[in-house]
Amino acid sequence: QEEFARRIEQNNLLEVLNAVPVHKGDILFIESGTLHAIGKNILIAEIQQNSNVTYRVYDYGRVGKDGKQRDLHIEKALAVTRRVPIIKDNSSYPHVADCDYFTVDKLNLDGSFMKKMEGTVTKESFVSILFMEGEGTISNDGETLSFKKGDSFFLAAGSGSYVVEGKCDALVTTIREKAAPVRIGIDIRGSKTRIGLVDFQYQLLDEIETETKTDIPAEEFFANIGRQALDLLEKHSIGVDQCVGIGVGVPGTIDRKGGIVRYSNNIGWNRVNVAEAISKVIPVPVVIGNDADCAALGESVAGVGKDxxxxxxxxxxxxxxxxxxxxxxxxxxxxxxxxxxxxxxxxxxxxxxxxxxxxxxxxxxxxxxxxxxxxxxxxxxxxxxxxxxxxxxxxxxxxxxxxxxxxxxxxxxxxxxxxxxxxxxxxxxxxxxxxxxxxxxxxxxxxxxxxxxxxxxxxxxxxxxxxxxxxxxxxxxxx
CATH class of the missing domain: 3.30.420.40 (ATPase, nucleotide binding domain)
Structure with missing residues (x-):
């Protein structure tokens, strides 16, 4: 923080900022509190929450209408600016950007094979469409308007069905209702393995069934299982941040604290770190247990054993x-x-x-x-x-x-x-x-x-x- 303040004062802050090469079509998600600046000759389309506040710490010597240099907000910026790079995971998938305030998706109409998109504006969210390239028409609530590059349309919540026609690239912004937190349960049996998406009312929302492969290394098998669990989340547009963890039931002797299968006689696994293999693929907590214990737990929380x-x-x-x-x-x-x-x-x-x-x-x-x-x-x-x-x-x-x-x-x-x-x-x-x-x-x-x-x-x-x-x-x- 002291160096940050000193460089602002000495007007050499740009010397320690990272230059990020960008190209047409690139999308950057910038978290609140991130120090950033737009480079020369770059035109951007900026989508932000409407509670946005900007603190200036450098202003290129620009002056206001009064001919004086514009005010900086150094003390406020020092209090809220992150000075450590943010590592952003891929939890926005399948959207190009997703946060608590908005969700952004890409729309591409090629004018031939894909020349029309139909949607509905529900009561839960507005729809904002910013056209980056192309031209065409947009229809909503009985009205049809033409659009061209740079035009933006705001469709109010509850305004019903709309149609976009033409050839264009656009960004569509909505407020997506967040999925409720979920858990993943994995049940490994001698011949089949089932991977299920489970909510907090113990309802099985969806599942994948796959073969329990014993002809490949155990670590490879569990990495594949992790990828299929990730596919299940992506199928339902649930970010990794909405999955509180994965529970795995494995036949055999288990070290629950270590996340290790010590011995599974029917499958032939010895000293396999299940938790480590899966969490390398999908970064959430992984807990393992004996498969029969897991079945008993299932009956205890949602089946014949509830009482x-x-x-x-x-x-x-x-x-x-x-x-x-x-x-x-x-x-x-x-x-x-x-x-x-x-x-x-x-x-x-x-x-x-x-x-x-x-x-x-x-x-x-x-x-x-x-x-x-x-x-x-x-x-x-x-x-x-x-x-x-x-x-x-x-x-x-x-x-x-x-x-x-x-x-x-x-x-x-x-x-x-x-x-x-x-x-x-x-x-x-x-x-x-x-x-x-x-x-x-x-x-x-x-x-x-x-x-x-x-x-x-x-x-x-x-x-x-x-x-x-x-x-x-x-x-x-x-x-």
Missing amino acids: YQDMVMLRIGTGVGVGVLLDGDIFGGRGFGGSELGHMVIVDGGELCTCGRRGCLEAYASIAGLKREAMRAASIEMSAQQIYSQSKAGDMVMRRVVDTYIHRLGTGVVNVANGFRPQLVILGGELPEDQETVLGPIREMLQKECFGREHGDVPEIAVSALGKNAGVIGAASMV
Whole structure:
């Protein structure tokens, strides 16, 4: 500040200013408090908030009508001028300029292929059009006027539809209603990854589904996910500054504080810094959690678990993930990584699990486990829904497969219920269309095998209300 004042006094301030080369068509967004000057022989179109105040600190020796040099505003300028260069991000996309006071877009009509633009002036904002090049006509409220280079038209708020015709380049200024803050939730599963835009009422506004690629480096995969999250914001004209953060649910053991996947056996990731990889692409806070924990959180804030503080969710898919909420918070365990209850042993020396151990719940109660047993019994490869359908239709071989599968899953549910004493157990993931096929037998197992059952200490059991959206909404809720 002292040097700033001294150079103003010594009339050599221009020596320390940066010269910025400009060309026809360039657009510069100058923040309030930025020291700036227009160079020689440059014609500019200036759009500014109408509360603008200019403080002069140098005036090229110009004089006013009274023949005296015009006043400078040195003390006021010293108090408000920024002296550090501003680093402006690309949050104006897809507009050429965007701030709390106005939004500017480019209009280009080539007079042939694109020779007309139609719009509506709503009650929320005026529309101001400044024609930089060309000529044509503008019609609004029953009146048509001609325009040429340099003309400016102001259409008052609420004046209805308008049409611009001709060949021109123009700047269109409005006051754009700011999008409400949003969060992004990312739910990574064994084969598919879903990226969702979630508002603060836990509504899923839009989503992208993509393949969970395991044939490329994990860092590359997460960078791609970050770019798709950015695409989702841009699709809805939401600036990065309106996104409060990204939550990511990943199967496996998680270091939540470090933003790292320590180990994901089904996908094959080890020590991957997810938060760092994504935030390099989209500069917002990134929080990660276990995918089953995220699904449980989703049901807790917006699904079947809204009225419960203590709940467990089993998520059935490529593996079996178990999310645990106690007193409304995720059970973190060591490193806040969540539980790995899918790897409790339910059959001593049983089937080989993807974790390298034998007899895990996941080896029996996952969809892979169900399909394996169906293949062994019938020597036919079938989807989970085909297995359930044939069982329901009376195929005794498939019925035995399904009954055994449900019993194994129920054993895991009872163990979890006895271990954590939840109010509610939720089943999610790939379940039969007739949900009672699974719920009924497991409900009976809970009634028979839960500790304290004589005193009514048996949890309720329900199917996920959010379905495949639970993980996305829950991941977003972590931010």
